[in-house]
Amino acid sequence: MSPERYQRIRQVLERRQTDLTVCLENVHKPHNVSAVVRTCDAVGIHRVHTVWEKKYQFRRGTAMGSQQWVRQTNHDNINDAMAELKGQGMQVLVTHLSDTAVDFRDIDYTKPTAILFGQEKYGASDEAKAVADHDIVIPMMGMVQSLNVSVAAALVLYEAQRQRTIAGMYNTQQLPEEECQALAFQNGYP
Template identity: 45%
Template sequence: MTPERIARIKSVISHRQFDLTVVMENVFDPHNISAVMRSCDAVGVQELYVLNTRIPPHKKWGAKSSASAAQWLTIHTFTDVQTCFAALRKKYQKIYTTHLSSTSVSLYDLDLTQSVALVFGNEAEGVSEEVCRYADGNFLIPQVGMVKSLNISVACAVTLYEAFRQRWQAGFYQQSDRFQPQKTALEKLWLQQNENS
């Protein structure tokens, strides 16, 4: 492995946000999943939760150009809602769903510097009522157009970049000692996996 490759790996890991994650519920288009993975990697989200209760498990994550992001993420897959959210509660303080309701708040009113899991539903129905019951609140992305919803991968990207903005301003990406044990373990894993490159 070249010194440049090692330096790149260490730089990427130094910015990983181990207290921010995304959950996808029954998202059936592999290309949408791949796009979400790319957004996660881009803003330093390391863990991704894929919950499939009504669709078969995905055998691949989409086109090769998008699927490469999967190798840099820790992906947890679940087929049971309760088990998935029990795992989330052990690691994240808040769980928010993208769900339109009378109690929904604007994305821009959320504090995304806290330990948080962001839940996105499938292309046809959004987040299910069952999953909403496990959340601490719902949020929406403000829109002024005729169409009232965004593609799931776009909604996820918009949300993650708001989290990125808040966390960058808070100095989280500049604090290389945040989550040092997790970063050390991840660096060891990535260096092992890429030792022949």
């Protein structure tokens, strides 16, 4: 690997936001998972959480293999995922099509934040909604009720990226230096 490539990897790792994450709750279509993870990489998310519950009989891990730049933690159920995220001191936001949900642009994403996106057909579970700090909605003005989950994720994540850029949060390395070095080496350097 060339020194330029190494520099590029370092630059990416130094901007990773360890206190901003996404939880995909039984989102199972490979192209949706893949598109969300790609956006996560683009806004500097270090780790994505996935929940694939047995009752849905989805193929676990679909489409995540090639996403080498974003780490993945899988959970067997939503309660475990919520407990871990809350335990890390994250505010948990559940994207939800409800009249009482807060406009997604009215949230402070500079706080440690986990954003949950729900299943393609059924949306977020009641369990997730019960523990959420806020339900957030992307206002819809048309005939269709909802956006594709990967489109919804892109909109919310770029609002988070906008706020974090203004706050200068991409200028401070969050990943511990040892982890940065380990990841750079894992990805082929030197």
